[in-house]
Amino acid sequence: MQGRTSLSLRGEALLASPPFPEYLQEHFDRLDGIFDSVTNAEGYIPLSVAENKLPGLRLLERMAEVSQIPARVLGYDSMIGSMPFRHQLANFLGRTVFGRKIEPKQLAVLAGAGSILEILFHNLCDPGDGVLVPTPSYAGFWADLETRDKTCIVPVATHSHDGFQLTPNLLDQAIAEAGRPVKALLFTNPNNPLGTVSSPAEIEAIIDWGAKTGVHLVFDEVYALSVYGDRSFTSCAQIRPELGESIHAIWAFSKDFGASGLRCGVLLSGNERLLQAMDSLGYWACVSGHTQYLLGEVISDDRWVDCYIADMQAGLDSAYREVTAALDGADLSYIPAAAGFFLLCDLRRFLAEPTWEAERALWRRLLEEGNVNLTPGESCHNAEPGFLRLCFASCPTDVVVAGVRRLASVLSGLDH
Numbered sequence: 001m002q003g004r005t006s007l008s009l010r011g012e013a014l015l016a017s018p019p020f021p022e023y024l025q026e027h028f029d030r031l032d033g034i035f036d037s038v039t040n041a042e043g044y045i046p047l048s049v050a051e052n053k054l055p056g057l058r059l060l061e062r063m064a065e066v067s068q069i070p071a072r073v074l075g076y077d078s079m080i081g082s083m084p085f086r087h088q089l090a091n092f093l094g095r096t097v098f099g100r101k102i103e104p105k106q107l108a109v110l111a112g113a114g115s116i117l118e119i120l121f122h123n124l125c126d127p128g129d130g131v132l133v134p135t136p137s138y139a140g141f142w143a144d145l146e147t148r149d150k151t152c153i154v155p156v157a158t159h160s161h162d163g164f165q166l167t168p169n170l171l172d173q174a175i176a177e178a179g180r181p182v183k184a185l186l187f188t189n190p191n192n193p194l195g196t197v198s199s200p201a202e203i204e205a206i207i208d209w210g211a212k213t214g215v216h217l218v219f220d221e222v223y224a225l226s227v228y229g230d231r232s233f234t235s236c237a238q239i240r241p242e243l244g245e246s247i248h249a250i251w252a253f254s255k256d257f258g259a260s261g262l263r264c265g266v267l268l269s270g271n272e273r274l275l276q277a278m279d280s281l282g283y284w285a286c287v288s289g290h291t292q293y294l295l296g297e298v299i300s301d302d303r304w305v306d307c308y309i310a311d312m313q314a315g316l317d318s319a320y321r322e323v324t325a326a327l328d329g330a331d332l333s334y335i336p337a338a339a340g341f342f343l344l345c346d347l348r349r350f351l352a353e354p355t356w357e358a359e360r361a362l363w364r365r366l367l368e369e370g371n372v373n374l375t376p377g378e379s380c381h382n383a384e385p386g387f388l389r390l391c392f393a394s395c396p397t398d399v400v401v402a403g404v405r406r407l408a409s410v411l412s413g414l415d416h
Helices: 008-017 022-033 059-063 083-098 112-124 142-148 168-177 199-215 274-287 289-299 303-327 356-370 397-411
Strands: 105-109 130-135 150-155 182-188 216-220 247-252 267-268 331-335 342-346 388-393
Touching: 008 388, 022 083, 059 289, 059 303, 083 267, 083 289, 083 303, 105 112, 105 274, 112 142, 112 182, 112 247, 112 267, 112 274, 130 168, 142 150, 150 168, 168 199, 182 199, 199 216, 267 274, 289 303, 303 331, 303 342, 303 397, 331 356, 356 388, 356 397
Parallel strands: 130 150, 130 182, 182 216, 216 247
Antiparallel strands: 105 267, 247 267, 331 342, 342 388
16 A cells, blocks of 8 residues: 555655754754844854864865866766876875875775765675774764664763773773674774874774774774864874775865865775775765866865965864863863864753753753754763764854853853
8 A cells, every 4th residue: 555655664764763963954944044243143153063164265266266177077987086086186195194105096986975984884784784983973974874774883982081082992892792793993083073183003003903803994084184283193094004905094075175065075995896896886976077177176286285284274273272262261161172173062060960861951952042053962972961062163263252152151050
């Protein structure tokens, strides 16, 4: 008998349980009422989405200088990126991110890091297999890995009392308690939402652990260039000049270039069979030839790239200092960060009780009374309620500071 909507069971399941978290839906629903100091001073201030709006139009201005777009971009090409673009990417990423020479044939290009993740884990895991993800984590991994791949993320909880440290013992314990085969570890460096940068020794320990356990290691390095603290970024590719068949790295234009709308993510892997399998599904997640050509011309200009990166990092540092000064002035606690566009606010003392229900109520109150959207800690799969992510580069810094003032106003009187 035909259902009332004639959707498949899969379609009905998506409607019943959307894969994206509530805070993101609230964000899109409120964009029409965005803050403007002149026309909408009480408007919505989005501090929940990890985008870097600080560089402004620099990438657009550089792309506008590209002329003589070749006719070849109008036709089919390799589904995982044209070879000219992969050559340009290899030179750029080898110089700026991976810290060594990269072979173009080791790269696959798809429509954003999310597409890379979904198709990568489709080819690494069977339905029901486990993927270790240290938490707190980027909220979107669950949608990327579980919605269509039907893998099962196994959280590896880190805790505030020991500085959110991930250890091999925690990974071993997670595998022992997973109750299912574990095929991979997805490790984010620089970390989202903590904003920390792993040391070479920490990356070495992860790689050694992967070699002993035999699981695939997937390093999400999308914030590689967005580092403004004292510790430099070190890629897994720099630690291991030969990645072998079980170490893979991901980068994208979405974060470091503030271009999430262009949908261009990159996979580095030494596993030839994996790259062939990625190519088999690439048709459904291609990057347009036009976008590839424009971005290729941009990253081939070493002088522009170097100036852009230096200015972008300086802008993040300045914004971070100004926003944390505002948090300090409002007596709002946070975990210090050194990379990315965000930090974790420690709002535990404002919870009515130490529960997820209380955190949801606090997040909702900040949203409804302050019209400020933070990322709930529950969405980041934190082990402990009360840590909410604040994205300090998603708006001009003066707007973020205004958002902090609103947060402080709503929170006044709630201190428990």
